[in-house]
Amino acid sequence: MEESWQIREGFKVEKIVSGLSLPVNIAFVPNPKSEKDAPFFYVTELYGSVKVITNEFKVFTFADNLLNYEPDYSMPGTGESGVIGIAVHENGDVFVSLIYKEDNLFKNKVLKFKSKDGLKAETAETIIDNIPSINAAHQIQALTIYEDKLYVNIGDGMVNPEVAQDDNDLRGKILRMNLDGSIPDDNPFPNSYVYAKGFRNPFGATWRKSDNHLYISDNGPAVDDRIAKVLPGENYGWPMSMRTNSIFVWWYTQAPTAIDFAGLQFGPEYEDHLFIALFGYAYVEGRGVKGKKIVEMVIDEHDNVVYLNDFLRYVGKGPASVCGLAFGPDGLYFTDLHGEVGFKRGEKSGGNIWRIARIK
Amino acid sequence: MPVIPDTMENLKKCICGGCPTHNQCMKDRMEGLFCARGKTDCEFTKKGCICGSCPIASEYRLDKSYYCEIGAA
Numbered sequence: 076m077e078e079s080w081q082i083r084e085g086f087k088v089e090k091i092v093s094g095l096s097l098p099v100n101i102a103f104v105p106n107p108k109s110e111k112d113a114p115f116f117y118v119t120e121l122y123g124s125v126k127v128i129t130n131e132f133k134v135f136t137f138a139d140n141l142l143n144y145e146p147d148y149s150m151p152g153t154g155e156s157g158v159i160g161i162a163v164h165e166n167g168d169v170f171v172s173l174i175y176k177e178d179n180l181f182k183n184k185v186l187k188f189k190s191k192d193g194l195k196a197e198t199a200e201t202i203i204d205n206i207p208s209i210n211a212a213h214q215i216q217a218l219t220i221y222e223d224k225l226y227v228n229i230g231d232g233m234v235n236p237e238v239a240q241d242d243n244d245l246r247g248k249i250l251r252m253n254l255d256g257s258i259p260d261d262n263p264f265p266n267s268y269v270y271a272k273g274f275r276n277p278f279g280a281t282w283r284k285s286d287n288h289l290y291i292s293d294n295g296p297a298v299d300d301r302i303a304k305v306l307p308g309e310n311y312g313w314p315m316s317m318r319t320n321s322i323f324v325w326w327y328t329q330a331p332t333a334i335d336f337a338g339l340q341f342g343p344e345y346e347d348h349l350f351i352a353l354f355g356y357a358y359v360e361g362r363g364v365k366g367k368k369i370v371e372m373v374i375d376e377h378d379n380v381v382y383l384n385d386f387l388r389y390v391g392k393g394p395a396s397v398c399g400l401a402f403g404p405d406g407l408y409f410t411d412l413h414g415e416v417g418f419k420r421g422e423k424s425g426g427n428i429w430r431i432a433r434i435k
Numbered sequence: 436m437p438v439i440p441d442t443m444e445n446l447k448k449c450i451c452g453g454c455p456t457h458n459q460c461m462k463d464r465m466e467g468l469f470c471a472r473g474k475t476d477c478e479f480t481k482k483g484c485i486c487g488s489c490p491i492a493s494e495y496r497l498d499k500s501y502y503c504e505i506g507a508a
Binding site for chain 1: 450452453454455482484485486488489492493496497498500
């Protein structure tokens, strides 16, 4: 077991990829090919790149130079924004969410990349853009694909939280669109991307196989982070409340980032349990008092949280924390964003990807 | 409402410098720790507030935003 992480008994955590720069979210290839050099999963790097990791854990740059502005390292603050969400379709198309600068304003967009071998993007198509954003948290966040529709988490943009209740503004919403960026005919509201509204900073998202619903994490202000099951057309309350239609709320905020439900990777007793990355403060060295852990949550068929416990936590001395996570075929993978090195004195982040597997 | 001590310890925790609202005027005047020292003397446009993400806000249970505008807690 690596000494930077303390894991529940019966599991091991091992570093499988190092040398990344601010790795954020992970997306596995839905049906990976068996060849050693075939893509296994993709990871976004906050300041402008997408890396692809092959079946034998070799790292290739899938796309880079995606930001059209110079990012900084102010965390929390203006350094928290960039390239964040990622989803991979069964046909190999890679969708990425990010911000860009136009006319001195920051905006959200989603790109769709195509590639023959999956190792290097050959084309990039903008499928939605021109959504107001901010160069801080509360930007466009997680992407998920379900039944050939793309779901897009978008933060409220921070400056005017009331936009989360404005049906004509795409901030503070979960959007639903066709894979070419058009509006589906069966969306909850006619001619609208809006699938659900009333979110603040919904960083994470995943689909639950047992009920075929989308679940998200959403970051509250000084209090009230939450987990919510997203129903079409529903209002989740922000900025009036972070508790509306939530199934769990942390009063003492923990900064929940990525989330994913377990399959059978840890055995049948863990199937359908939700694993949640709690990042904590944006940049803290050492263990910290918030976040820096993965927790396991059990949600019953009535949306009651019936179990919540620590699963993994950081015990090292660096700025690493848990940011992205996703279940692969052989375990739970996660990114540590800053890694052990961080970015003090101009050093680049030494971000890593780790895998948690069961050992007994 | 607690009074936030204007100490070096709290200054080290302060995150105002990374805030999208913290503009060049504030930086030139080395302004920060508004929750302890009071509001800014600079003109500014609200571009978002990260007070809720600040360790000082957690430690002293501050629940407001834009201390650069409203002044000390």
